[in-house]
Amino acid sequence: MxxxxxxxxxxxxxxxxxxxxxxxxxxxxxxxxxxxxxxxxxxxxxxxxxxxxxxxxxxxxxxxxxxxxxxxxxxxxxxxxxxxxxxxxxxxxxxxxxxxxxxxxxxxxxxxxxxxxxxxxxxxxxxxxxxxxxxxxxxxxxxxxxxxxxxxxxxxxxxxxDSMINTGNIYYNKTLWADAGLTDADIPQTWDELREVAKKLTKMDGDTITQAGFNWNGETYSALYQGLNYQNGQLLFKDDGTVVDYDNDTTKENLQFLIDLYDKDQVGSKDFGAESSQSFGNGQSAMVYKWGWFLNELDTNYPDIDYGVFATPTPTTDTPFAYDRYNGExxxxxxxxxxxxxxxxxxxxxxxxxxxxxxxxxxxxxxxxxxxxxxxxxxxxxxANPVLEAIAPRVERLIWPGPFPATVESTGTETMEDVLFNGKDLDTAITDGQSKMESDMKDTDFTSLEDAYQYFDEVK
Known part of the structure; x- marks a missing residue:
């Protein structure tokens, strides 16, 4: 070449x-x-x-x-x-x-x-x-x-x-990692391993968190829930590709998992800053889930943070249906x-x-x-780029659903906020989120491209 x-x-x-x-x-x-x-x-x-x-x-x-x-x-x-x-x-x-x-x-x-x-x-x-x-x-x-x-x-x-594609990874603060006695051998491969590592990275002053082990506040949920669903073999759209599939057991389980990280494991809190990006940049959060854009933000706005990147954990060590959603440039x-x-x-x-x-x-x-x-x-x-190094082994197992309407993300975020901040029943909130997404999409001609994914038949 x-x-x-x-x-x-x-x-x-x-x-x-x-x-x-x-x-x-x-x-x-x-x-x-x-x-x-x-x-x-x-x-x-x-x-x-x-x-x-x-x-x-x-x-x-x-x-x-x-x-x-x-x-x-x-x-x-x-x-x-x-x-x-x-x-x-x-x-x-x-x-x-x-x-x-x-x-x-x-x-x-x-x-x-x-x-x-x-x-x-x-x-x-x-x-x-x-x-x-x-x-x-x-x-x-x-x-x-x-x-x-x-x-x-x-x-x-x-x-x-697409000339290039991007997806989510875990960014971690190397200084906080070392202070907790963690090494490269402790990089988690599964979500259960991440929650245990996050506990070691969390610091408390009485009942108050002073350092979050894992922080998903802000814009994170809208991207993270999609990746978690795909990892568990749950598509974002129903069989005809025109109707969103948000109200399902997998979505509920994954939102509950994220909430449990805060309420049960106490590795973070909904009140620990509005944006996980800023919290990580200020050295207050040890791990966050972000896409490739965050690397440039760190290098530009938080040059003193010594960070590393590792691939997003999966439910088990087995190869999932897809590691995450991607989007293309x-x-x-x-x-x-x-x-x-x-x-x-x-x-x-x-x-x-x-x-x-x-x-x-x-x-x-x-x-x-x-x-x-x-x-x-x-x-x-x-x-040599840490984000691209993390993505490289997973490229073939990333899925693109197509340029779906914004409601798939924005309504997902609103649903999470209703549960996390407003105390709304989780099942009810997700059912209402499904209804709003369907209403918002009724006049669009979007059809999912999930069936173009080379491993699509694995969910059938």
Whole structure:
């Protein structure tokens, strides 16, 4: 696998810019014309390949826009590299804050002046899909190079895939761990082991907790309950995939387990800070369940915390139906309403990103998300990241239910709060939560993608 673009040694050139200068000129309109078809560069990729030895847009100057909300978007770096190869192409980066992005982008895509290519988040699938052009890449080639392609095939076409995926892990404070006399040998594999370790990590002043062994306050429950259900072979949606399945014995047992950690084991408390993220960052909680985003938050906001990461425990040491839910960071979308010339450049740039390992590596390390590119499964830079190292052995046993409506998480959180804070009967709260989720989803056309999971038949 060729990870980077390199020149053939016989050319003796040190940079793309040198080669580009030899075969380009400024035209009367002020743009640069590229006249060098043979760039002297090697072809990138395995199945999805990129041959740089060609002219783009017949070498004539062209500008396209790439829209994103993320300054760490790896496509930004790739755009600069692409421009070095093709001096006639300008890729203008338009960066909008998240909220503005989802206001402006749908409006822009309706006309002919919208961006040729843009960042996608799968939560906005229904809004974006009417404006997406299918990838000009064989689906079989995508499947050969990337995992998690199948859930994104629509009538034989692919409009975006996951470039990387993320899921939950346990972050632990290494200093508090050592102070409790714990070593790497004590890292729990099962939930029963975690509750015992959490007891050792908990400190009390009389009846008051001063250090929580495990803290799941805040946004944690909405993600954690889904993973716990999947571990026990419980799907989030019923057989037809359109009706949520929240009111079941597994959901009840898992919520009761989490509450018991506080009320019976006393390894934490609902009153021990509103957000487990902040509590961990302040050194007051020893263990928390978080996704990959938390690594960047710790490094940015709590640089003094010496933390480690280990894989989320499971009910037993046996392999579960799934270790957890995952969600993907999407590859860019192509605007079908743009001109043929702009779409052609966008498609070529997209192929450059997917064939180039650098795109996946930069994105994975920036977002602490595991790359779906198969050739990077054992990449040293990837496995040096503590979150990605924890995820690596579990990638094939993570399940994606699709971009489900927000109520699946928000109502789950409200249900938990009714039980934990308001004293509502657990069974009644979960039944009411099911009703609210169904009501919220009645006008959506969501259908679960759980049946695309390769081990789906294990629950039948």
């Amino acid at each position: 060729k990870a980077k673009s390199v020149y053939k040694a016989m050319l003796g050139l040190a940079a793309v810019g040198v080669l580009a200068a030899c075969g380009s000129s400024n035209n009367s309109s002020g743009g640069t014309t590229d006249t060098t078809e043979d760039k002297g560069m090697e072809v990138l990729g395995d199945s999805v390949t990129f041959d740089p030895n060609k002219l783009v847009n017949d070498g004539e100057p062209i500008e396209i826009e790439y829209w994103t909300w993320n300054e760490g978007d790896p496509a930004i770096t790739m755009a600069k590299e692409y421009e070095k190869i093709y001096p006639n192409v300008t890729i203008k980066i338009v960066n909008n804050p998240w909220d503005d992005y989802w206001t402006k982008l749908p409006l822009a895509l309706k006309g002919e002046s919208g961006p040729a290519i843009f960042n996608i988040h799968n939560s906005q699938h229904d809004i974006l899909i009417p404006y997406l052009a299918p990838y000009d890449i064989e689906v079989a080639d995508l499947q050969a190079d990337f995992t998690s392609v199948d859930p994104h095939i629509i009538d034989g076409n692919v409009y975006y895939i 999407s590859t860019p979308g192509i605007n079908k309403n743009q001109s043929d010339a702009q779409q052609a450049v966008a498609q070529d740039f997209l192929r450059y990103c997917l064939a180039n390992d650098d795109y996946s590596i930069k994105g994975a390390l920036s977002l602490a998300s595991f790359p779906t590119k198969k050739s990077l499964a054992e990449n040293a830079d990837i496995l």
